[in-house]
Amino acid sequence: MASSSMIVLLVVVGGVCLAGSSNAFVPSSTTSSYNSNAMRTSVSVSSSSPLQATKSLTIPNIPNPFQQLPWNVEKAQRRTARKLKLERSKLHRELGIAEDATYEQILVATQLLTERAEGDKKRTIQIEVIKDKILQIRLNERLAGLMSDIVTKDAKAQSGFESTGNALEDGLLEAKAEQAKDKGWNAPAWTNGLIVKPDQAQIKGQVRLWGILSLIGLALPPFIQYSNRFTWLVCIAQLSFRGMPKEQLEGGGIAMSFGGGPGSKSHIKTAWVIGLAVSLAGAFLTYGLMPEWAKGQRMTPFCVYTMRNFLYGTACCYFQPYKNK
Structure with missing residues (x-):
């Protein structure tokens, strides 16, 4: 009886030991989840690092040494003038006026089209935008040194008094310059x-x-x-x-x-x-x-x-x- 009880006790102890040893070789859920997260992080880092390197890499802007050559500058000016002329012609056709229209004619055409489209608010805004674009293009032509006779007439029409004042001022400046020039070249009296x-x-x-x-x-x-x-x-x-x-x-x-x-x-x-x-x-x-x-x-x-x-x-x-x- 005693021997049978000892055998049962040994079997129980041996089963417990086997269970413990088997659990020692099985990874826990925490460890496995940590390892999987680490692998995902490493994969994401390795996959995103080339993109980040590409974004951080900036290509230097190398200036063109031939851009300031006289013929290249003249070509760029002709290109700008052609672009402005085409855009201005298109806007003039939309307003129904000639390309050599003065500032006053542009205002009259704008007012007439605005009165016709009195109920259409969208069309009214479009007409005002076209007028502003035409004036802006003419201003750009003046700033770019592409001033024509039309622009000169517009400038005189917009500011006649100012032009007269500028002419008088220029005349006074020229007279003073000539006077100073003559005074500077006066020979000594003994000559x-x-x-x-x-x-x-x-x-x-x-x-x-x-x-x-x-x-x-x-x-x-x-x-x-x-x-x-x-x-x-x-x-x-x-x-x-x-x-x-x-x-x-x-x-x-x-x-x-x-x-x-x-x-x-x-x-x-x-x-x-x-x-x-x-x-x-x-x-x-x-x-x-x-x-x-x-x-x-x-x-x-x-x-x-x-x-x-x-x-x-x-x-x-x-x-x-x-x-x-």
Whole structure:
């Protein structure tokens, strides 16, 4: 009896041990759920990380180095002008007006269409929007430098008084600028009107004359030696001719500048004095002040010749012995 009870006890204990050992190898629900969540998280992270990297990656905006070239800028302006013109033409057709309609005509057409569509609120708003777009396009054309005669007329029609005021103001500014310009170029009193500001024609003529002589001296070095004998006479002739009316120059020729023409000209003596003084000053500046090392160089005669021509040209530009009374 005792032995049978011991056997039953051993069987019970062994069953309990087997149950415990089997549970040790089976994962709990908490552990399995944690592992599954971890796997889902890792999969989601791994799947979303390339997208996030793509979103964070920004492509740098590289400017076009050829965009500011003159022909590209002109092409862009033509493209903008064509686009604005097409859009403006379409809007003008919707309002039933011509493309060269003035600001007042646009207002009249807008008011007429608004009265016709008095009961249609949507159409009224559409008409006002079209009018505003037309005015905005014309403003954009003015800002883009595409101003036409139509825009100019519109601007004058919208602000006639302002345009008149601006014109008067511009006239006053121009007068003040001319006055300041003349005041800045007034020669000293002791010159007695001998120094006169040269105009563009006078400057271009002197640059052309003395520049050609200098280029001939550069191309033909022997020409310099012979040219130095008569360039001072050319300077005197230029000084004598400057400021004289055309009717006095006709028929006199080169003889007039040396006093051989009809009528003795008192300014000829002044021209001779100035020409000789400039020639002596040029000789002193070019030869007397030249360093010893520069006198034996190959290009020295050309440099000296060019400097003297520059002095002659400057004198002929600013000195005017003739006084138009």
